Amino acid sequence: MPQILPDFSNSVKLKYVKLGYQYLVNHILYLLLVPIMVAILIEVLRLGPYEILNLWKSLHFDLVQILCSSFLIIFIATVYFMSKPRHVYLVDYACYKPPVTCRVPFATFMEHSRLILKNNPKSVEFQMRILERSGLGEETCLPPAIHYIPPTPTMEAARGEAELVIFSAMDSLLQKTGLKPKDIDILIVNCSLFSPTPSLSAMLINQYKLRSNIKSFNLSGMGCSAGLISIDLARDLLQVHPNSNAVVVSTEIITPNYYQGNERAMLLPNCLFRMGGAAILLSNRRRNRSRAKYRLVHVVRTHKGADDKAYRCVFEEEDKEGKVGISLSKDLMAIAGEALKSNITTIGPLVLPASEQLLFLMTLIGRKIFNPKWKPYIPDFKQAFEHFCIHAGGRAVIDELQKNLQLSAEHVEASRMTLHRFGNTSSSSLWYEMSYIEEKGRMKKGDRVWQIAFGSGFKCNSAVWKCNKTIKTTTDNPWSDCIDRYPVHIPEIVKL
Amino acid sequence: MGDQKSRVNVHSVLTQVSSGPSASVETYPLTRLDHAMGHHTIHVIFYYEKSPFGSFDMDPIRVTLSEVLSSYPPVTARLTRDDAGNWAVKCNDAGVRVLRARVGITLDEWLRSADGNEERDLTVWEDMPEVPNTWSPFRIQLNDFEGGGVAIGLSCTHMHGDLTSLILLFKAFSESHHGQAITFPPFFKPPAPPDKKFSVNNSKSTSYLEAKLQKQTPSVKMSTATFKFSDSVVKQCLSEIHDKCPDASPFDLLAALFWIRVVHLKGPKHDDHTHSLSLCVDFRRLLQEPLPYGYFGNALNFSLLSLNEEEMDCSMLGRVAELVHCHVSGLKEEEFWATLHWLDLQKEEGGKYAPPFAMYGPEFTCVSVEHMIIGDQSVMYSMNFDSAKPVHVSCHVGNAEGEGLILVMPSAEAGLARTVMVTLPEEETAKLCEDQSILRLKPTMLLRSI
Numbered sequence: 001m002p003q004i005l006p007d008f009s010n011s012v013k014l015k016y017v018k019l020g021y022q023y024l025v026n027h028i029l030y031l032l033l034v035p036i037m038v039a040i041l042i043e044v045l046r047l048g049p050y051e052i053l054n055l056w057k058s059l060h061f062d063l064v065q066i067l068c069s070s071f072l073i074i075f076i077a078t079v080y081f082m083s084k085p086r087h088v089y090l091v092d093y094a095c096y097k098p099p100v101t102c103r104v105p106f107a108t109f110m111e112h113s114r115l116i117l118k119n120n121p122k123s124v125e126f127q128m129r130i131l132e133r134s135g136l137g138e139e140t141c142l143p144p145a146i147h148y149i150p151p152t153p154t155m156e157a158a159r160g161e162a163e164l165v166i167f168s169a170m171d172s173l174l175q176k177t178g179l180k181p182k183d184i185d186i187l188i189v190n191c192s193l194f195s196p197t198p199s200l201s202a203m204l205i206n207q208y209k210l211r212s213n214i215k216s217f218n219l220s221g222m223g224c225s226a227g228l229i230s231i232d233l234a235r236d237l238l239q240v241h242p243n244s245n246a247v248v249v250s251t252e253i254i255t256p257n258y259y260q261g262n263e264r265a266m267l268l269p270n271c272l273f274r275m276g277g278a279a280i281l282l283s284n285r286r287r288n289r290s291r292a293k294y295r296l297v298h299v300v301r302t303h304k305g306a307d308d309k310a311y312r313c314v315f316e317e318e319d320k321e322g323k324v325g326i327s328l329s330k331d332l333m334a335i336a337g338e339a340l341k342s343n344i345t346t347i348g349p350l351v352l353p354a355s356e357q358l359l360f361l362m363t364l365i366g367r368k369i370f371n372p373k374w375k376p377y378i379p380d381f382k383q384a385f386e387h388f389c390i391h392a393g394g395r396a397v398i399d400e401l402q403k404n405l406q407l408s409a410e411h412v413e414a415s416r417m418t419l420h421r422f423g424n425t426s427s428s429s430l431w432y433e434m435s436y437i438e439e440k441g442r443m444k445k446g447d448r449v450w451q452i453a454f455g456s457g458f459k460c461n462s463a464v465w466k467c468n469k470t471i472k473t474t475t476d477n478p479w480s481d482c483i484d485r486y487p488v489h490i491p492e493i494v495k496l
Numbered sequence: 497m498g499d500q501k502s503r504v505n506v507h508s509v510l511t512q513v514s515s516g517p518s519a520s521v522e523t524y525p526l527t528r529l530d531h532a533m534g535h536h537t538i539h540v541i542f543y544y545e546k547s548p549f550g551s552f553d554m555d556p557i558r559v560t561l562s563e564v565l566s567s568y569p570p571v572t573a574r575l576t577r578d579d580a581g582n583w584a585v586k587c588n589d590a591g592v593r594v595l596r597a598r599v600g601i602t603l604d605e606w607l608r609s610a611d612g613n614e615e616r617d618l619t620v621w622e623d624m625p626e627v628p629n630t631w632s633p634f635r636i637q638l639n640d641f642e643g644g645g646v647a648i649g650l651s652c653t654h655m656h657g658d659l660t661s662l663i664l665l666f667k668a669f670s671e672s673h674h675g676q677a678i679t680f681p682p683f684f685k686p687p688a689p690p691d692k693k694f695s696v697n698n699s700k701s702t703s704y705l706e707a708k709l710q711k712q713t714p715s716v717k718m719s720t721a722t723f724k725f726s727d728s729v730v731k732q733c734l735s736e737i738h739d740k741c742p743d744a745s746p747f748d749l750l751a752a753l754f755w756i757r758v759v760h761l762k763g764p765k766h767d768d769h770t771h772s773l774s775l776c777v778d779f780r781r782l783l784q785e786p787l788p789y790g791y792f793g794n795a796l797n798f799s800l801l802s803l804n805e806e807e808m809d810c811s812m813l814g815r816v817a818e819l820v821h822c823h824v825s826g827l828k829e830e831e832f833w834a835t836l837h838w839l840d841l842q843k844e845e846g847g848k849y850a851p852p853f854a855m856y857g858p859e860f861t862c863v864s865v866e867h868m869i870i871g872d873q874s875v876m877y878s879m880n881f882d883s884a885k886p887v888h889v890s891c892h893v894g895n896a897e898g899e900g901l902i903l904v905m906p907s908a909e910a911g912l913a914r915t916v917m918v919t920l921p922e923e924e925t926a927k928l929c930e931d932q933s934i935l936r937l938k939p940t941m942l943l944r945s946i
Contacts, residue, residue: 100515101558107574107590108511111630138517138589144553148510164554 223455276425603645612720740814857898
């Protein structure tokens with residue numbers, strides 16, 4: 001990846017120069033306005049009150065002109081307000097906390113691995129090496145069916161897990177927000193790998209007796225970034241339907257997808273994917289404006305599927321023995337980096353302050369016209385956002401993004417700690433990370449949050465939220481019993 | 497019994513973990529006595545009319561079990577060898593193995609019709625593999641009967657703990673389930689010998705152990721029978737022998753009775769003319785610095801009581817009971833420490849303990865569980881689930897070869913009632929079940945060989 005500005009930027013003097021430049025460019029309008037206002041004020045004072053009064057009397061208005069101009073003003077104002085996109089608010093969300101019986105300590109995972117793959121010690125060794133470097137902790141959870149030797153991934157067990165995770169998250173959401181099931185207008189459920197008939201959204205409608213004219217959607221097969229795709233869909237629907245509530249449920253059902261073969265590239269997800277789910281309430285109702293936690297500012301979706309390598313890099317297929325698993329290719333990180341670059345190129349102009357954009361533009365022009373050897377400027381996203389939620393896809397993903405975006409350890413703390421405590425819960429991991437930041441008391445009014453997720457396809461999706469009110473810590477969240485232990489230091493390699 | 501297909505059908509195996517990770521992975525060495533018990537396994541079965549495990553997978557009772565397991569790190573641990581080659585317990589949270597089985601008949605039918613050997617199917621009997629780092633030394637088997645009854649079978653290697661440890665672990669589980677405080681919290685620090693030196697040479701226990709080390713017994717097919725003696729019958733018997741043995745406990749009485757009858761059954765001995773009874777007594781409260789009941793490990797002592805043939809032939813029940821009583825009450829702390837000291841001396845080069853030999857046997861062995869009756873409450877029957885006591889509690893010892901084994905345990909009925917489980921070679925058990933001296937006490941026979 002290209003490097004940042006040369007080393008002399010470390011010197012203190014240059015830092016102040018940079019600060020001054022940023023302040024100048026970001027507030028240019030105000031800075032230009034001040035001398036103009038001063039000039040007008042001086043002119044007014046010079047003219048004196050009588051002169052101004054004479055100036056006013058000399059203007060000839062007749063009734064028609066006044067009426068027309070006022071109608072024009074009202075008309076323009078109406079068109080402006082009607083065509084403004086509705087604000088979408090995130091009222092609240094709830095994350096699922098699995099029971100302690102589902103916990104998978106490292107020793108248990110390795111033991112099961114040895115017992116099930118007893119004819120393939122190399123595969124067992126591989127899993128052990130992955131687990132040692134994974135960044136997961138001892139409290140991540142797998143569904144009950146996977147605790148059996150051998151695992152019993154029946155459809156009934158998969159439905160059982162779905163019911164457990166989704167209903168618990170929904171119950172928690174309904175309790176937190178005081179929402180009545182009859183008030184849900186839009187329901188979107190995303191679960192990539194388990195798609196029964198009737199769908200999971202139908203399961204929710206049945207359980208909670210939702211309205212018959214509900215607009216329900218079930219997204220499957222869209223990978224770990226499907227959570228943000230659902231948010232995007234909810235936002236678009238809320239533009240069309242005024243005064244509505246939308247519930248988004250993001251989860252991944254592990255039971256039917258636990259790979260039971262020996263192929264190494266396919267054993268990797270077993271080591272990382274864990275049980276989890278989240279339910280989110282979005283609304284465009286005015287009355288929710290004051291109590292909502294966040295406002296959705298932007299959603300940017302980037303799809304690299306046109307490239308064959310990107311398309312095949314996370315691929316579900318059968319191995320030599322006919323067992324189905326998800327194969328991760330070796331250039332996953334490189335493809336993720338490309339997808340990220342594409343995404344930030346789109347999101348940059350939307351969120352970056354003028355100073356960064358100007359610098360980027362200048363370096364770009366310079367490289368094109370003057371000297372192609374100039375290093376490209378990586379905009380400093382820390383100026384645009386206070387908090388970052390990077391999908392906890394694995395330690396490598398977080399490391400890569402931290403390096404590319406030049407984030408500090410505190411910025412990626414939420415992602416790393418979520419990976420440690422909950423593992424890779426796929427589309428819901430972003431919500432566990434948000435919850436972490438809130439429970440640490442770091443979320444203040446006006447803070448901007450950037451959620452980035454990667455998924456099969458290959459997709460990179462981002463969402464930008466603005467915090468609506470300072471969020472107090474609570475006790476009904478998945479981090480309540482362990483937040484005091486975090487952050488923990490996660491060693492490079494845990495000796496197993 | 498013929499090769500009847502077992503009616504216990506094990507259908508799944510899973511691992512139950514503790515509720516929270518231990519702060520660090522610690523490795524505790526097992527004590528000398530633990531190593532010495534390594535030849536055996538211990539199995540306890542609790543029968544309940546109504547199973548407390550409802551839907552199983554997501555039942556909240558499993559959360560309670562996980563929480564109790566986090567107070568007992570050695571239970572979810574794995575065995576490993578330390579530098580000297582001795583066994584140690586690595587507390588890595590790996591979890592306990594839980595097996596689920598279904599039995600095609602009701603609980604009452606089972607207690608009537610199954611025999612002692614079939615009862616063994618209700619717990620897990622697995623040999624420890626060469627490299628036990630993925631082998632769970634603790635196993636729980638949940639056997640569901642038709643009509644809702646359940647038999648919860650706990651088993652572990654005798655190295656990990658004795659009967660008392662298993663019973664109190666289960667009691668902690670039932671107490672946690674009801675939100676009560678644990679009466680006998682776990683305690684893991686092994687007893688430390690006092691400063692006095694103990695002479696090994698003239699101790700009765702150590703010479704007895706030397707003899708055990710030498711003997712080899714041929715293995716014979718054994719079978720088990722269970723006799724339940726009611727409170728009134730035991731009271732009556734005790735009053736009968738009151739003149740000979742005024743302080744007899746039910747254990748003394750029943751141990752003596754069974755010993756006399758078994759000797760009678762076995763017939764005259766060919767090699768020597770003494771009859772020996774090995775008595776196994778729990779030492780937790782007999783030490784000068786008493787160990788808490790919750791001590792998780794082995795705290796047993798085996799001692800020998802001998803009578804010569806003539807004495808046995810003409811002895812009355814009262815006299816033998818008196819001898820047993822004197823022997824048991826005369827057991828001193830020194831015996832226990834001398835045994836441990838002797839075990840220490842058997843170490844090989846480099847500090848490795850000698851390979852274990854049979855501690856239960858080869859003589860006729862009698863195990864006392866009187867210490868599990870505290871006041872007038874039997875701890876063994878105090879594990880309530882939904883206010884229901886266990887209907888019956890059984891106990892088996894693995895690899896207890898030799899002449900036979902008898903366990904005198906408390907009964908569901910409180911007071912002086914006792915349940916006696918006798919394991920003898922097959923023909924002898926059959927004859928014992930017809931023995932008039934025992935039958936006159938009107939025992940309820942359970943789980944006996946037909």
